Amino acid sequence: MLKIAVLGAGRIGQVHAANVAHHNDAQLVMVADPFIDNANALTALYGGTAVNNPLDAINHQDIDAVVICTPTDTHVELMLAAARAGKAVLCEKPVDLDIRKAIAAEKALGEHASRVMLGFNRRFDAGHSETYQRIRNGEIGDLHQVIITSRDPGLAPMNYLKHSGGIFRDMVIHDFDLARWILGEEPVEVFATGSRLFEPSLEALGDYDTVMVQLRTASGKQCQINCSRQAVYGYDQRLEVFGSNGMMLNDNQRETSVRRYGPQETEVRGPLLNFFMQRYTEAYRHEMDVFISAIRNGSTVPVTIHDGCQALKLADAAQLSADTHTVVTVD
Amino acid sequence: MLKIAVLGAGRIGQVHAANVAHHNDAQLVMVADPFIDNANALTALYGGTAVNNPLDAINHQDIDAVVICTPTDTHVELMLAAARAGKAVLCEKPVDLDIRKAIAAEKALGEHASRVMLGFNRRFDAGHSETYQRIRNGEIGDLHQVIITSRDPGLAPMNYLKHSGGIFRDMVIHDFDLARWILGEEPVEVFATGSRLFEPSLEALGDYDTVMVQLRTASGKQCQINCSRQAVYGYDQRLEVFGSNGMMLNDNQRETSVRRYGPQETEVRGPLLNFFMQRYTEAYRHEMDVFISAIRNGSTVPVTIHDGCQALKLADAAQLSADTHTVVTVD
Amino acid sequence: MLKIAVLGAGRIGQVHAANVAHHNDAQLVMVADPFIDNANALTALYGGTAVNNPLDAINHQDIDAVVICTPTDTHVELMLAAARAGKAVLCEKPVDLDIRKAIAAEKALGEHASRVMLGFNRRFDAGHSETYQRIRNGEIGDLHQVIITSRDPGLAPMNYLKHSGGIFRDMVIHDFDLARWILGEEPVEVFATGSRLFEPSLEALGDYDTVMVQLRTASGKQCQINCSRQAVYGYDQRLEVFGSNGMMLNDNQRETSVRRYGPQETEVRGPLLNFFMQRYTEAYRHEMDVFISAIRNGSTVPVTIHDGCQALKLADAAQLSADTHTVVTVD
Amino acid sequence: MLKIAVLGAGRIGQVHAANVAHHNDAQLVMVADPFIDNANALTALYGGTAVNNPLDAINHQDIDAVVICTPTDTHVELMLAAARAGKAVLCEKPVDLDIRKAIAAEKALGEHASRVMLGFNRRFDAGHSETYQRIRNGEIGDLHQVIITSRDPGLAPMNYLKHSGGIFRDMVIHDFDLARWILGEEPVEVFATGSRLFEPSLEALGDYDTVMVQLRTASGKQCQINCSRQAVYGYDQRLEVFGSNGMMLNDNQRETSVRRYGPQETEVRGPLLNFFMQRYTEAYRHEMDVFISAIRNGSTVPVTIHDGCQALKLADAAQLSADTHTVVTVD
Structure with a gap:
């Protein structure tokens, strides 16, 4: 049994605490x-x-491991x-808003990095993960293009937005990580429009x-990413990967498969899974499972601080590109 | 060039006249x-x-051939x-409402029957026809079950209904023909609920x-058929065929592939092709093409008066079954 | 906290034990x-x-309640x-294979019946349940037709089949319950083909x-039900409800929303949720939740032994109908 | 009756000739x-x-009008x-490969321009056209983003590619026109990756x-456009329009609505309409209809040489952008 502490009992801390508590190992x-009081509520x-x-x-x-869900x-x-205290770490993204501090x-971290995992939840989504595996297995041949759709259901509170680091660092950073992971290569050129x-x-x-x-x-x-703070x-979370021998799409998910046919409109489907807590519920479970397995087996965690830094570099480049209307090269 | 006369210049006669006129052969x-006046309008x-x-x-x-679109x-x-006058014939369904007269x-007709084709339009629908071919090619293994959905968009005028012979003979007769064709065997037992x-x-x-x-x-x-005079x-025209190695579905068709996503309901599709004149436009064209080819090539037409009689027998059996709440055996 | 014992530690007992263990109440x-050993494994x-x-x-x-998962x-x-010992009961279907014993x-049971719930899992499926609610809310007007597709992925072991009571009692009984529930009226006439x-x-x-x-x-x-022991x-678990003002469909569910497009075939979707343990995982959770709530609140359970008896009557009638090729009236 | 001459009897001239010949006006x-010989074959x-x-x-x-389908x-x-000879003109795209010559x-052309129509076929596709209308009617609120997918089924012959002007001028030019039309505003900034x-x-x-x-x-x-010479x-022809109150998608079209379910893969759909001659068959018909109507009614044609020049400017800008890895401003 891996003994785990959750640091931060807010919204995402609650998710991780439940997943730890229900995990068999x-x-x-x-x-x-x-x-x-927040901590007490969870215990x-x-x-x-x-x-x-x-x-x-x-x-x-x-304590063997900590899950960092703090600000x-x-x-x-x-x-x-x-x-440094010898604990394994699962840390929520981002590493930091300042790329110098992150680097x-x-x-x-040095050699400790192999036991410090970054919480990019989308990599653990069943559909994204299946897509990744099947692409790597060659199902679409050589990869040519990736298209990512990433739209939030509504604007976050202004209080959050003031300190979030901006849309590229608070939201698109997930898509940058997804892009890097799926592409299997580092982007070297970024152009963004805001x-x-x-x-x-x-x-x-x-x-x-x-x-x-x-x-x-x-x-x-x-790769193209399109993003809105309000759909x-x-x-709206979609992934399309196009290659020399085909294409794979990972579409949105709905609460049920019910469709209604009526006099005005035919084939009406119900709401999408509303936000990341619903859409990525299973992904969070799977992420925790992968973390616990890696630590117990002594293997390197699959998402490292390096991934966190690279995604942040792309976010910074995108911000600069959008602000200056220029193409930005990433080293 | 096959020289053709269209008998009856009503709604369906107009469709056939246009298809003859635009046919290259x-x-x-x-x-x-x-x-x-109706005839003049067409000429x-x-x-x-x-x-x-x-x-x-x-x-x-x-005149080489006539298309019968009369009452x-x-x-x-x-x-x-x-x-008897040596003409090839394409006759709209049904042969007659009286099975004895039809038989x-x-x-x-005797030997003339090979040049007298019954106009069961659904056999010439691209989707139904593709389904038929692929089933015969063994794509779903042995056929086990057929499910046919057949619903009209609205009640026909009472004036029509008074002389139509009833729902089994005016509407479900198409489904009986479709069932026989897809099943590849004659139904011997009929149970209907009205x-x-x-x-x-x-x-x-x-x-x-x-x-x-x-x-x-x-x-x-x-085989199960479900039918309503008003959807x-x-x-609503769907066909499902289930077999030992899979299933095939032929779904409804829409005017366009446009979908709308809005705040109340997500993924709304537009209207179905509204009625048989739209849904089976291409089927009527293909039916005429097959008729003209068969006559020009001297081959037997693919839908004969025998098919018309068999479908009518099933309609009669269904009417009897529904009226008496009994199972009816068809010889 | 409701204190619960699970009787029978087989496949379905394991599901219920996990759901009880994870339930907050x-x-x-x-x-x-x-x-x-089976019991020990669960504890x-x-x-x-x-x-x-x-x-x-x-x-x-x-112990406040027992879950019966025994033969x-x-x-x-x-x-x-x-x-009689004052326990609330959640009992797996069927009540019994002998309708006289069930009645x-x-x-x-008499007045105890209000605390004895039958485990017809489909009523608790999110999609079926949404369909039920929306029909009752009038979204499709008056209900006219129900079509249920119910096909198992593969033949059960012969050992099971020898004692199962036959397809109508071991498998279609679920569909009979679903039909009764959705129709909102008792079927009075049954015709079955086997x-x-x-x-x-x-x-x-x-x-x-x-x-x-x-x-x-x-x-x-x-209502029409089509059923196979091997798809x-x-x-394959689908439900279609047609009414005076529209239709609702509850379609199958897949593991993910991934689609592949390749050179031979375009838009290939992945496997269906494989069998009832996957397809109805959430339904079992919801069923347990509803049971626990009803008992804790002192309200009557929503699925009673009467429902179990009525479904069994329909199964018996269907067996008789299929065996004798006659229409069977249910009193 | 508008008397029309078709100039150029190649592949696209054949399409237009047939559409003229079958048009009632x-x-x-x-x-x-x-x-x-090519001309004779058509007459x-x-x-x-x-x-x-x-x-x-x-x-x-x-002759009242000419359709230009020449090189x-x-x-x-x-x-x-x-x-100058007083004829109305329907001219295939592009105006020219040289923007100076086009301008x-x-x-x-001066005032003649109102009777010279450019053949951007996609504007006349039923789905694109419906999308355009519904967006203009406010169904998705204010327009925010457009995403266009445009992939050919296979590489054109090298002989064609040598003189085509490059992918932006021979292929993406259609998407530039579609983007301008849907956006309802001129793009002022172009970034392209090749x-x-x-x-x-x-x-x-x-x-x-x-x-x-x-x-x-x-x-x-x-707006984002993704494009490949070989899918x-x-x-693959898709259009997505996202706005403040929703989204509209115009998806690909298939030959039939048949789906197959088999042991390896479930829900397999058939091939897409293969190439522009199939995908835009109806669009070409509708385009001709609109042209004939406009000329007969004396109204300005809906797609002018100005549209042709603007699309070409965007193509030139994209080529420059891709070649130099810079953002290009369009005046």
Whole structure:
């Protein structure tokens, strides 16, 4: 049994705590949150001890691994402290909003990096994962183009947007990671277009509500990402991969397979899975499972801080590109 | 060039006249209709001579073939006259509403039957036809079950219903022919259920608005037909064939492939092709093409008066079954 | 917390034990199975005590409810014993293979019946349940026709088939319950066709591998069920409901939404959820949730032994109809 | 009756000739082709006179309109000659491969331009056209993003590619026109990526086999186009339009609606309509109809030489962008 502490008892911490608690090979032994009531609520449900200082968990001898779900600006500090204390780490994305700090953290981690996993949830989605495997198995021949659709169901609260780092770093960063993973090569050229089409107040933040990004790898593979902070029909998450011998599509998912046929409109389908908590419920479970397996088996985690840094570099490049209307080269 | 006369310039006569006129190997030389204005309207568009007596066409030496689109109770008489005059015949279904008259006609035709084709349009639908071919090619192994959905978009006028012979003879007869064709065996057992669920006035006609039929062949193959005189979402025409190695579905067709996603409902598709004139437009073209080819090549037409009689027997059996709540055996 | 014992630690007992163990308002306190190793395996995973005699659980004072997952011929005895001991009961279908014994049990239960729930899992499927609700809310107007497709992915072991009671009682009984529930009226007329199209050895058992059933209610609502013991493409579970103002379809479900497009065939979708354990995983969870809620709230369970008896009557009628080629009236 | 001459009896001239011949308000009176056999083949089928010099048609007093289907480098000359001779013109795209020559032609046409229509076939596709109308009717609110997928089923012959002007001018030009039309605004910024991923010999031509383009309008609307010269699964033509109140998709079309379910793969759909001659058959018919109507009614044609010039400017900008890895501004 891997003994795990969850640091941060907010929305995503709750998801991870439940997944740890229900896992056959792991045990939730501690939950840390400065708002101790939040921590208590989780330990009441799933067992374990509530503490308010994450370092209490990191330094506790009975703990094998920590899941970092705290605010972004604490990720690097906690990750390093945990790694140095010999703990395995599953850390929510992003590493940090500052690429220099993220790269420094990668360097500082050194050999510990093999036990520090970044939580890019989409890699663990059943459909994305199946697509990845089948592409690698050669089902569509050589990969030529990737198209990613990524639209949130609604604008996040302004309070969040003020500190999020902007759409490229808070939202498209997932798509950058997905693109890198599926492409199997690093993008070397980034062009991004950013617009404020429905939320003019984002101008004061230097942010955008609607963006498109085009990427190219050194060998000429191509990728387009389209992204909006608000799709009225729900959380739109699609992936298309085109190659020399075919194409694969991973489409949206719905709550049920029911269709209605009526006098005005025929074949009406129901709502999409509404947001990432629903759409990626199973992905979070699978992510935790993969983390626990890797740590128990002593194998390197499949998503590392290096992946976190590379995705952040692309986000920075996209921000610069959109702001300056130029093509940005990524080294 | 096959020289063709169309007998009857009503709705379906207009379809056939246009298809003859546009066919590369045929010529529309005459249109007969007692309402000479109707005939004139067609010859104005497509050429040829308008006459008011169908026998003028049947007996004209320059005519190779006639298409019978006149009222049902004239079908047998005109078919026999044309066949005896050496003309090839394409006759709209049904042969007659009276099975004895239909069987007598089959007998009277004798060897002429190979040049008298019955117009069961569905056999010439691209999807049904593809399904038939692929089943015969063994794509689903041995055939076990057939399910036919057949719903009209709205109730026919009461004036039509009074003389139509009832739902089994005016509507389900198409499905009986489709069932026989796809099954590749004669049904020997018929059970039908008839209800009046939205049009109580049909009781006076001994007719139903909603029916289901279950068929069995001698070897145990099974078929279900569901049928309504009114589907508010349009003309619902589906075919499912299930076998030992798979299943094939022929689904409805829409005007375009456009889908809309909106705030209330996601993935809304547009209307079905509205009724048989739209749904089976290409089927009528293909039917005429097959007829013209068969006659020009001297081969037997692929749908004969025998098929017309067998479908009518099933319709009669279904009517009896529904009226008496008993299983009816077909010899 | 509702304290629950699971009687029978076989395949379906394992499902129910896990769902009880993970439920926030219930506790798995006992598992009974004459093969004590099976019971031990479950209590090792989920806690509780393993016993080999179900009556030990039924008579234990700390137990509020039992889930009966034992062989069919013990259902009635255990159900009555548990009810008389004041326990709530969730009993797997069927009540019994003998309708007289089932009806006698219904009578014997008397007022206890409100706390004895039958495990017809399909009623708790998200899609079927949504369909039911929306039909009752009037979305398709008056209900006219129901079409149920129910095909297993492969033939059950001969050992099972010898004692299953035949296809109508072991398999179509689910569809009879679904039909009754969706129709909202009792079928009064049953016609069934049974064939042996791929497994001739079923003749010795008086059983069929392929059946179709047609039902009618007193008010003329109609239902068709098509059923096969073997669909090579997987577990085919579809529901279509047609009414005066539209239609609703609940389609099959797949593991993922991935589609592949290749040189030979375009748009290939992956496998269906393979069998009832996958297809109805969530339904079993929801069923347990509904059971626990009803018992905790003191409300009548939503599926009673009466439903079990009525479905069995329809199965008996279908068997008789298929065996005799006659229409059978159900009182 | 509009009297029409078709100039050029090649593949696309044959399509237009048939559509003229079958149109109720038009008559095919002349076909011009230097290979007189080609012209004769068409007049034999549809009537009219065959000539080998297109100027014979342009200068013939009995001709109201000409359809220009000759090689690209003759378009401007014939268009101007016909316009000056008082003929209405339907000219295949592109105006010319040289934007200066195209702009000069636009200027030279002057007021004649209202009777000179450019043959951008996609605007007349039923699905694209429905999408356009419904967007303009406000069904998706304000338009934010357009995504166009445009992949040919296979590489064109090298002989064609040597003179085609490159992928942006021979193929993506259709998508540029579609983008302008749907966006309802001129793109002002173009970024394109070009790769040679499967046909290295295109390097000698300065051409690409796989491209992506990103466009922005002055108001910030965004568009992405993805394009390949070879999709093994067929002619892939999709349009997605995303806005403040929803999304519309126009999907590919298939020959039939048949789906097969088998032991290895479930739900296999058949081939896409193979190439533009099949996919846009109806679009060509509709395009001719619109042209004939506009000329007969004296209204301005809906697609003008200006549209041809603007699409060509975007193609030029894309070529420059891809060649230089820079963002190109369009004035």
